[in-house]
Every structure is written in C-alpha cells, then in structure tokens.
Amino acid sequence: MDVLLWFTKFENTKPVSLVIFFVLFCGVVFYLYGSKRRGKELESFKNIPLQDDEFK
Numbered sequence: 001m002d003v004l005l006w007f008t009k010f011e012n013t014k015p016v017s018l019v020i021f022f023v024l025f026c027g028v029v030f031y032l033y034g035s036k037r038r039g040k041e042l043e044s045f046k047n048i049p050l051q052d053d054e055f056k
Contacts, residue, residue: 006012033039 007016032042
C-alpha cells in the first residue's frame with residue numbers, strides 16, 4: 001500500500017513518467033529506423049505533401 005502512496009506525490013511521479021516516455025520514444029525511433037528497409041520506405045514518404053494531386 002505504501003507504493004501507491006508513493007505515486008500520489010507529484011515529485012515522485014515526474015521522474016517516473018519522464019523515464020517511461022523516454023523509453024517509449026526511443027522504442028518508437030528504434031522500431032521505425034532500426035530496419036534499413038523500413039527506413040528507406042519512410043524516407044520515400046517524405047515528398048508526399050509536395051506532390052501534385054493527380055485527380056483534379
């Protein structure tokens with residue numbers, strides 16, 4: 001029960017949430033750019049907003 005009370009203090013939850021979000025961010029970046037094939041596919045998507053619409 002003391003663990004739950006530890007989480008109720010704001011000064012304790014800030015570092016924990018920072019670590020959780022940092023680990024999630026690193027996981028997403030590693031997932032997206034960890035594979036060369038997936039990285040090349042994502043790089044090919046970067047010009048999509050600049051392409052003209054073909055269906056006018």
